[in-house]
Amino acid sequence: MTSTPMPAPTPSTPVTPPSQAPTDAGFQTGPLVDPAQAKVPGGTMIAIDAISKWYGDFQVLTNCTTKVSKGEVVVVCGPSGSGKSTLIKCVNALEPFQKGQITVADTKVMDKATNLPKLRSRVGMVFQHFELFPHLSITENLTIAQRKVLGRPKEDAQKRGLDLLARVGLSAHANKYPGQLSGGQQQRVAIARALAMNPIVMLFDEPTSALDPEMVGEVLDVMVELARDGMTMMVVTHEMGFARKVADRVIFMDRGEIVEDAKKEDFFGQPRSERAQQFLSKILQH
Amino acid sequence: MNYNWNWGIFFEASPEGTGTYADMLLSGLLWTIATALCSWIIAFFLGSLVGVMRTLPSKAANAVGTAYVELFRNIPLLVQMFLWYFVLPELLPQSLGNALKQLPNAPFYTGVVCLGFFTASRVAEQVRAGIQSLPRGQKMAGTAMGFTVAQTYRYVILPNAYRVILPPMTSEFLNNLKNTSVALTIGLLELTARARSMQEFSFQVFEAFTAATLIYVLVNLVVITAASFLERGVAVPGQR
Numbered sequence A: 001m002t003s004t005p006m007p008a009p010t011p012s013t014p015v016t017p018p019s020q021a022p023t024d025a026g027f028q029t030g031p032l033v034d035p036a037q038a039k040v041p042g043g044t045m046i047a048i049d050a051i052s053k054w055y056g057d058f059q060v061l062t063n064c065t066t067k068v069s070k071g072e073v074v075v076v077c078g079p080s081g082s083g084k085s086t087l088i089k090c091v092n093a094l095e096p097f098q099k100g101q102i103t104v105a106d107t108k109v110m111d112k113a114t115n116l117p118k119l120r121s122r123v124g125m126v127f128q129h130f131e132l133f134p135h136l137s138i139t140e141n142l143t144i145a146q147r148k149v150l151g152r153p154k155e156d157a158q159k160r161g162l163d164l165l166a167r168v169g170l171s172a173h174a175n176k177y178p179g180q181l182s183g184g185q186q187q188r189v190a191i192a193r194a195l196a197m198n199p200i201v202m203l204f205d206e207p208t209s210a211l212d213p214e215m216v217g218e219v220l221d222v223m224v225e226l227a228r229d230g231m232t233m234m235v236v237t238h239e240m241g242f243a244r245k246v247a248d249r250v251i252f253m254d255r256g257e258i259v260e261d262a263k264k265e266d267f268f269g270q271p272r273s274e275r276a277q278q279f280l281s282k283i284l285q286h
Numbered sequence B: 001m002n003y004n005w006n007w008g009i010f011f012e013a014s015p016e017g018t019g020t021y022a023d024m025l026l027s028g029l030l031w032t033i034a035t036a037l038c039s040w041i042i043a044f045f046l047g048s049l050v051g052v053m054r055t056l057p058s059k060a061a062n063a064v065g066t067a068y069v070e071l072f073r074n075i076p077l078l079v080q081m082f083l084w085y086f087v088l089p090e091l092l093p094q095s096l097g098n099a100l101k102q103l104p105n106a107p108f109y110t111g112v113v114c115l116g117f118f119t120a121s122r123v124a125e126q127v128r129a130g131i132q133s134l135p136r137g138q139k140m141a142g143t144a145m146g147f148t149v150a151q152t153y154r155y156v157i158l159p160n161a162y163r164v165i166l167p168p169m170t171s172e173f174l175n176n177l178k179n180t181s182v183a184l185t186i187g188l189l190e191l192t193a194r195a196r197s198m199q200e201f202s203f204q205v206f207e208a209f210t211a212a213t214l215i216y217v218l219v220n221l222v223v224i225t226a227a228s229f230l231e232r233g234v235a236v237p238g239q240r
Helices: A084-091 A116-121 A138-148 A154-167 A183-195 A213-228 A240-246 A264-269 A274-284 B007-011 B021-053 B059-073 B077-091 B094-102 B106-133 B136-144 B149-186 B191-202 B205-234
Strands: A044-055 A058-069 A073-077 A099-104 A123-126 A201-205 A233-236 A249-254 A257-263
Touching: A044 A084, A058 A084, A058 A099, A058 A257, A073 A084, A073 A240, A084 A099, A084 A201, A084 A233, A084 A249, A116 A123, A116 B136, A123 A183, A123 B136, A138 A154, A138 A183, A138 B149, A154 A183, A183 A213, A213 A233, A213 A240, A240 A264, A240 A274, A249 A264, A249 A274, A257 A264, A257 A274, B007 B021, B007 B205, B021 B059, B021 B106, B021 B149, B021 B191, B021 B205, B059 B106, B077 B094, B077 B106, B077 B149, B094 B106, B106 B149, B136 B149, B149 B191, B149 B205, B191 B205
Parallel strands: A073 A233, A073 A249, A123 A201, A201 A233
Antiparallel strands: A044 A058, A044 A099, A249 A257
């Protein structure tokens, strides 16, 4: 994985007005993360407490426990079918689980009293296949949830959406439709769409797996920048370069269990489990 | 074949006293169109609701939706007409049943409701197929952004599903339009009924049914043209 090194963003630089932003001209300076949202590292953002999940008789998650602190970037990796996508989808209850509990910003996910739409609106999610809404223009994709879920006035939503579109370098495409953009561009829009909701945490479910190799870099660049801006992130990915660069911790999963949960340095230096060592030797060979 | 052709028959006065045979067919056409449009409104909204119910996670909603579809698509339309028109008023409390029987234009109202409910079961299946043809991730994306189930359907799923099913829905609309002719059995004076009475009055069976056939084909062609404009109008740039 090669991604171009990025200068550290300077929060004081004003965001370029979208109308003047150049076409797909890389990234503008300025924070992707709302400074008010960039939490001081410390407290727990996501606490996953002994969750288990079954599809019928088949157990996909077994007693998974971990936590993500505010401002922390956690990469989840593992062979396919290891349950990592399922785990991340449990965090905002896209997948229900039968045992254990997940707490996001002190709110219990599996609790009848929890207003799930409200909780989800504060948890940004980026999918493997982008999942932009194909019948809506890029601008509408960026604004619809702000307006219908958060109740923002149209002008405010549009300003926020177009600011973020400029930040991912796609201002010129505001009036196009998802089907007219490349995969990498669509994924950058999808990230901007999630950020438009001012999320307190971002979940990425294999965000680069469906991309052509030459587009992986542009998406990872946005994610690296996001991490450096202090966003709390949980990222399911095979991009070990990304993990090395910005992750604080790496979780390794296999057959529905968290096998390794270690600081990045420890994970890449000396994984304790044999399975993680095998996995790493396989994917780092190439 | 010894047949006395008379194409001028359309401009002769009909035995009804007012207007010509052509006027008679025209009034039949208007009843056909009115019945088709009104029943389509019921079919579209009720069918969409039932179709959506069959895609919800709720088992109860699923069961109700499935029961509806199987009930209304497995009984012949003609039998349904008779049930609504002749049987239902007898099953209701007497005063209500009598009121139904004495309703002015009762065949029209009954025909509209019967056709609407029948076609709704077919529309429901189209809607369900359209929804299930969408990538599962679309629903997830809507949900993940904080949309409620209703909002996900309103803003994400249905706009896409309707685009997918526009061609088969056009067919359903045409079927519905042609099925209005079944309502002649309960006394609705729509186009086919009018062609039949023209034949009985004038014995010009070929002229009467040629005219009816051409009118049906023409109306359907208009619908097809409108549908293709609609299809182009709602096409999403960059898709397929």
